[in-house]
Amino acid sequence: xxxxxxxxxxxxxxxxxxxxxxxxxxxxxxxxxxxxxxxxxxxxxxxxxxxxxxxxxxxxxxxxxxxxxxxxxxxxxxxxxxxxxxxxxxxxxxxxxxxxxxxxxxxxxxxxxxxxxxxxxxxxxxxxxxxxxxxxxxxxxxxxxxxxxxxxxxxxxxxxxxxxxxxxxxxxxxxxxxxxxxxxxxxxxxxxxxxxxxxxxxxxxxxxxxxxxxxxxxxxxxxxxxxxxxxxxxxxxxxxxxxxxxxxxxxxxxxxxxxxxxxxxxxxxxxxxxxxxxxxxxxxxxxxxxxxxxxxxxxxxxxxxxxxxxxxxxxxxxxx
Ligand code: SF4
Ligand code: SF4
Numbered sequence: 001x002x003x004x005x006x007x008x009x010x011x012x013x014x015x016x017x018x019x020x021x022x023x024x025x026x027x028x029x030x031x032x033x034x035x036x037x038x039x040x041x042x043x044x045x046x047x048x049x050x051x052x053x054x055x056x057x058x059x060x061x062x063x064x065x066x067x068x069x070x071x072x073x074x075x076x077x078x079x080x081x082x083x084x085x086x087x088x089x090x091x092x093x094x095x096x097x098x099x100x101x102x103x104x105x106x107x108x109x110x111x112x113x114x115x116x117x118x119x120x121x122x123x124x125x126x127x128x129x130x131x132x133x134x135x136x137x138x139x140x141x142x143x144x145x146x147x148x149x150x151x152x153x154x155x156x157x158x159x160x161x162x163x164x165x166x167x168x169x170x171x172x173x174x175x176x177x178x179x180x181x182x183x184x185x186x187x188x189x190x191x192x193x194x195x196x197x198x199x200x201x202x203x204x205x206x207x208x209x210x211x212x213x214x215x216x217x218x219x220x221x222x223x224x225x226x227x228x229x230x231x232x233x234x235x236x237x238x239x240x241x242x243x244x245x246x247x248x249x250x251x252x253x254x255x256x257x258x259x260x261x262x263x264x265x266x267x268x269x270x271x272x273x274x275x276x277x278x279x280x281x282x283x284x285x286x287x288x289x290x291x292x293x294x295x296x297x298x299x300x301x302x303x304x305x306x307x308x309x310x311x312x313x314x315x316x317x318x319x320x
Contacts, residue, residue, distance in 0.1 A: 180223025199291025
């Protein structure tokens with residue numbers, strides 16, 4: 001594994017939510033890799049391994065270009081194999097749906113919104129209308145939330161389950177995907193399909209972004225942002241300059257995640273409230289606009305400013 005290349009420069013620490021929370025180098029890629037280089041047992045690094053949000057910020061910062069998130073996922077799998085966190089593994093396996101045989105969807109464009117956005121039907125209707133400009137976009141029947149969770153945890157996904165998720169998507173030319181980890185996996189599984197981050201795609205629509213003001217804090221979905229960083233950083237810089245809105249980018253130009261959703265919900269290690277306060281730190285804003293429904297739920301719990309999904313900048317789906 002590439003952790004042997006870590007020379008301990010600490011660059012990965014400053015954007016790392018788990019290091020920021022713990023203020024202990026053990027809770028950082030540097031801490032994990034240095035421990036392994038000095039023959040630590042897997043059980044000694046397990047707390048840090050399962051605190052990582054897989055936000056992807058560290059992957060961009062490491063001068064040795066270590067695949068940090070890939071290594072952490074591999075180490076999580078090894079921890080499960082050695083019996084660590086057996087109950088957590090069983091819980092995730094129980095969430096993996098029984099495979100069902102689905103017909104291919106008769107649509108060129110499919111949206112995979114994820115469970116959180118699906119629980120906001122009025123917002124989801126606007127998302128669908130906004131993404132149906134060039135071709136009618138249909139909603140996937142299967143959100144693959146269980147698959148995203150298994151990917152994050154490092155739990156094996158059966159071939160049957162993977163097939164049942166992918167089969168209905170096979171005919172599509174374009175997929176809009178809310179979950180950044182699912183997006184990353186789908187790019188490997190469906191290489192011929194155009195795969196777009198849902199939040200990023202909405203952030204490119206001028207009828208939405210022109211409604212952003214300098215009183216808004218705009219929350220970029222962290223995983224998708226880090227996945228396509230070279231392309232997305234220019235886009236969000238332009239958005240910030242044009243509209244004057246603030247964003248959740250830190251001083252190293254990485255997106256601070258809220259820690260909402262996924263593994264951190266099932267196995268809480270990172271405090272979403274503290275993450276929200278970190279994001280708000282130094283900003284006085286009237287509204288918070290989010291790309292990701294889970295981020296919206298986390299920020300709403302702070303009870304400070306109104307929180308809107310970016311699609312809700314459109315008052316009615318008919319306005320689209
Ligand atoms: S992926 Fe995010 S939480 Fe995990 S080690 Fe990297 S910066 Fe820290
Ligand atoms: S940035 Fe890379 S080389 Fe530097 S301490 Fe972190 S993991 Fe090690």
